[in-house]
Amino acid sequence: LRSAKGRALKILQSQHRAVRLIARVRDCMEGLYQNARCGLGRLSTVVSVSIVKAMWNRNDCDIVRAMLPSVVASDTGVIAPFDWAAYPQVWKKREWSVDRRHIHWMFDILVSGKIRTALEIGCLHGATSAAFVEALNRGTLEHATFCDVVIEPALRKTLSRCADQGKIRIFEGRSVDLLDGGGSYDLVFIDGDHHLEAVEEELERVLRLQPLCIFAHDTSALGVGYPECEGPAYLKHRLQSLGWLCLEDSLSRRGENTRRGMFFATIDQDMYAVARESFAARCDVVSIQQVSPPPKQARPTAWREVLRDTFHVARCKWDKGWLW
Numbered sequence: 001l002r003s004a005k006g007r008a009l010k011i012l013q014s015q016h017r018a019v020r021l022i023a024r025v026r027d028c029m030e031g032l033y034q035n036a037r038c039g040l041g042r043l044s045t046v047v048s049v050s051i052v053k054a055m056w057n058r059n060d061c062d063i064v065r066a067m068l069p070s071v072v073a074s075d076t077g078v079i080a081p082f083d084w085a086a087y088p089q090v091w092k093k094r095e096w097s098v099d100r101r102h103i104h105w106m107f108d109i110l111v112s113g114k115i116r117t118a119l120e121i122g123c124l125h126g127a128t129s130a131a132f133v134e135a136l137n138r139g140t141l142e143h144a145t146f147c148d149v150v151i152e153p154a155l156r157k158t159l160s161r162c163a164d165q166g167k168i169r170i171f172e173g174r175s176v177d178l179l180d181g182g183g184s185y186d187l188v189f190i191d192g193d194h195h196l197e198a199v200e201e202e203l204e205r206v207l208r209l210q211p212l213c214i215f216a217h218d219t220s221a222l223g224v225g226y227p228e229c230e231g232p233a234y235l236k237h238r239l240q241s242l243g244w245l246c247l248e249d250s251l252s253r254r255g256e257n258t259r260r261g262m263f264f265a266t267i268d269q270d271m272y273a274v275a276r277e278s279f280a281a282r283c284d285v286v287s288i289q290q291v292s293p294p295p296k297q298a299r300p301t302a303w304r305e306v307l308r309d310t311f312h313v314a315r316c317k318w319d320k321g322w323l324w
Contacts, residue, residue: 081107082134086161089154090127095257097127098191098217101282102249102262106215108278109187109264110135114212114271116142119185121175121202122192123148126158133162145169145185147178148192179205190235191217199231203238213266213275214239220250220261232261239265245272249283258283 081104091097109115110131123129123146135141144167146159151172162168171178175192179202188211190202206214219236221229240246245268250261264279266272 080104081111082130084130087126087130087158089157090125090130092125092154096124098262099256099258101256102217102258103128103131105249105262105264105275105278105282106189107131107135108282109213109215109271109275111138111140112271112274113140114268114274115140115186117144117185118187118189119145119147119178119183119211120189120191121147122190123151123155125152125154128189128191129155129158130161133159136167137161137163141167143167143169145171145178145183147171147173147175149174176201176205179209183209185209186212187215188213189215189217190232194218194221194229194231196230196234199235203235207242212268213264213271214244216263216265218260219248219263220259224250224252224259226260232263236261236263245269247272247275247279249279251283 080100084100106128110118111134115135118132118135118141120129120132129146132141132144132146136144146155146168148155149172151170156170159165159168159170188206188209190199190206192198192202214235216232216235218226218229219232222233236246236248244265247264248261250259252259264275266275
């Protein structure tokens with residue numbers, strides 16, 4: 001019996017490895033060819049065996065994507081608006097970076113003609129910064145400021161792609177120090193320190209500058225198990241309570257981290273219409289519902305009231321025999 005059990009376990013383990021192997025090949029190759037065919041209609045060249053081996057050995061699909069045209073260099077199947085092959089260094093920590101479909105959404109806003117100046121707080125290796133650089137090179141964005149506590153060499157390499165370096169400002173330090181100096185920004189992207197106190201300080205200073213729109217990342221990360229992300233969640237609810245027009249994509253997608261949430265807010269109806277249209281295209285949303293705050297009379301003003309209301313409801317259900 002012991003030997004039979006051991007053989008059965010080995011068979012199950014080998015089957016499990018085979019299933020994982022098949023899923024890995026399917027995700028890497030089928031998705032790659034489908035995206036290529038959707039983007040180009042037909043491929044003039046095929047992926048060589050050496051490229052596939054390199055991808056397999058290093059477990060890195062970016063090796064293949066960097067060798068393909070920009071129209072197929074997308075994780076999501078959505079046509080990329082610029083050539084990602086020029087920015088291979090931005091994916092050093094893919095799990096920390098913004099998803100490509102969300103970067104494409106932000107890029108559409110940057111090139112809409114309504115944004116002249118922009119600020120990015122929290123750049124890391126420059127995945128989202130690439131969208132700012134491409135907008136600067138196209139002339140729709142006039143100036144961009146990039147702020148982070150530590151400016152990584154990969155970020156400097158990303159920013160070096162800008163044709164006119166005079167349109168770029170790099171600030172190495174705390175974002176609150178930059179914001180205390182004033183300035184005028186049409187778009188502000190907040191993706192730095194996610195702790196509550198840090199985001200609260202940033203947001204209050206950003207609101208004083210009265211930007212046209214605000215982007216924020218990881219606004220739903222706390223609800224899906226990411227720790228220490230109270231700040232972005234606070235930002236979302238704060239802007240909702242102020243009556244801003246808001247959109248958020250936090251859908252769970254295979255092979256992406258979009259469930260962490262990408263949040264957009266504006267006070268301008270025209271800007272909201274532009275963002276809404278791009279949101280539907282980039283995030284594959286058929287019907288859009290605006291993220292709006294609950295009625296004021298139904299929204300508690302403090303955590304103490306939340307606990308009180310929850311306890312009251314539970315006590316009523318218990319008394320009526322609804323809880324077992």
